[in-house]
Amino acid sequence: MTQQYIYVCSDAVGETAEAVAKATLRQFSSEDVKIKRYSHLRTEDEIARIVAEAAETGSFISYTLVQPELREWMREESARHGVRAVDVMGPMMQAFVDTFGSFPSREPGLLHSIDEAYHRRIEAIEFAVKYDDGKDARGLVQAQVVLIGVSRTSKTPLSVFLSHKGIKVANLPLMPEVNPPEELKQGPGRLIVGLTMQPEHLLEIRSERLKTLGLPASAQYASPERIQEELNYAASVMAGLNCPVIDVTNRAIEETAGIIMEWLNK
Numbered sequence: 001m002t003q004q005y006i007y008v009c010s011d012a013v014g015e016t017a018e019a020v021a022k023a024t025l026r027q028f029s030s031e032d033v034k035i036k037r038y039s040h041l042r043t044e045d046e047i048a049r050i051v052a053e054a055a056e057t058g059s060f061i062s063y064t065l066v067q068p069e070l071r072e073w074m075r076e077e078s079a080r081h082g083v084r085a086v087d088v089m090g091p092m093m094q095a096f097v098d099t100f101g102s103f104p105s106r107e108p109g110l111l112h113s114i115d116e117a118y119h120r121r122i123e124a125i126e127f128a129v130k131y132d133d134g135k136d137a138r139g140l141v142q143a144q145v146v147l148i149g150v151s152r153t154s155k156t157p158l159s160v161f162l163s164h165k166g167i168k169v170a171n172l173p174l175m176p177e178v179n180p181p182e183e184l185k186q187g188p189g190r191l192i193v194g195l196t197m198q199p200e201h202l203l204e205i206r207s208e209r210l211k212t213l214g215l216p217a218s219a220q221y222a223s224p225e226r227i228q229e230e231l232n233y234a235a236s237v238m239a240g241l242n243c244p245v246i247d248v249t250n251r252a253i254e255e256t257a258g259i260i261m262e263w264l265n266k
Helices: 015-025 044-057 068-081 090-100 116-130 138-142 155-163 199-213 224-241 253-264
Strands: 005-010 034-038 060-064 085-087 145-149 169-173 191-196 245-247
Touching: 005 015, 005 044, 015 034, 015 060, 015 116, 044 060, 044 068, 060 068, 068 085, 116 138, 116 155, 116 169, 138 169, 145 155, 145 224, 155 169, 155 253, 191 224, 191 253, 199 224, 245 253
Parallel strands: 005 034, 005 060, 060 085, 145 169, 145 191, 191 245
Antiparallel strands: none
8 A cells, every 4th residue: 555645845844834734643543644744845846746746645735835936836736736735824924915914024934943932832732732631641740731620621622722822731631430640749830720610501512512422412421410420529629739720611712721821920
């Protein structure tokens, strides 16, 4: 079987397109698709060779090309070969031009030069994915922020949002049948935040989740008794840790994140 790739192409380093490609791969169970990066592209011939290879292997391309002539050549070549090519940066740059009337410098790599904040964000995003949903308890010690709460209290989307601010976040689901790992009690300098929700609202969210999964609404996961049991247990864990608690009922992710960032900056 021919090896298939996501070809990452850039006239700079290609870190942005590769980060997006990696984040995409994590959403799929397939381990067969690999990433192949081509950096510092300068000529149409280089692009033509990559597109031809992508066509031959049945792959697609993710690209960040600042130079407009290279972007146009990528579009033309990929269309000619029937290869899907995703312009990661182009639509955002065009939106900036259309909205603010300014034009890009067209200098490859300028966005990343001496940009420590950019690297911090990428590192934080990878951290959030690695230590999501209590997958590895070591993240609870290494994180800047640890989010705890019962299922469906927005732990994962909040982790992702904060990671885009360059904050390393781990999250842990709380269930009465599972004792929190010892790592939750270890490590100074972290901010542990409990997330809770009004039981009626949580019931509604979990019922919709069951419907989406094609499971019966009568499942224990969405029963009022089970939800109250979980919330009571989570409250006891949070009280034992003496951590701040946020009721996320009808609260936007951005608002919750704002509260947490204020606490971090105190």
